[in-house]
Amino acid sequence: MKKMMLLLTLTASAFALNVEAGESDFNKPITVDAQSQFVDGKNKTSVFREDVHITQGSMEIKADEVEVIATGGEGREIFIARGNPxxxxxDMDDGSRVSAQANTITYEVVTRAITLDGNAQLVRDTSMVQGDLIQFDMEKEQLLAESNDGEKRRVKTVFRPEAFKKAQNEKQPESQDNPF
Incomplete structure (x- = not known):
């Protein structure tokens, strides 16, 4: 259990350093374009198909199909993007870029959360997390990755050496007098 908590803490710290989406992104309109669209006004749902692009500020989602559920009202839409992947x-406020892919990406507008389901992968700077399910809260700067298959398949995080080298260089004193 302690190892699991340490891994989750390390994973969260890798993504939590100013990992907040540009606040201005959330104040911009959401645009969806596709080859075709079906709207069910009575049930407040829409389905976009073929080469679907969603944009909101710097946020982009690309998929084969997107279902939009608007039963919660304006500003509470849920976008379910499906693709291969x-x-x-x-873009985050600190200038870094977060990218991700999965079989299904669910974007909940009101909570500012992205859920990646099925062959999920999220990359930021020099860190990458893979799992069956990844939940990423852009506002709270929190990430949770899970595996659905117990011991056979596990969550994997990769910290690339570039980040460690950069951190070590920042710790080194400017003076060359100290060899340690």
Whole structure:
């Protein structure tokens, strides 16, 4: 259990350093374009098909099909993007870019959360997380990755050496007098 908590803490710290989507992104309109669209006004749902692109500021989602559920009212829409894979990318306030892919990407507008389901992968700077399910809260700067298959398939996080080298260089004193 302690190892699991340490891994989750390390994973969260890798993504939590100013990992907030540009606040201005959330104040911009959401645009969806596709080859075709079906609207069910009575049930407040829409389905977009073929080469679907969703944009909101710097946020982009690309998918084969997107279902929009608007039963919660304006500003509470849920976008369910499906693809092989569906792709998400967004610029963060610190200038970094987060990118992700999964079989299904669910974007809940009101909670500012992305859920990646099925062959999920999220990359930021020099870190990458893979799992069956990844939940990424852009506002709270929190990430949760899970595996659905117990011991056979596990969550995997990769910290690339570039980040460690950069951190070590920042720790080194400017003076060459100290060899340690």
């Amino acid at each position: 569906a792709i998400y990318a967004q």
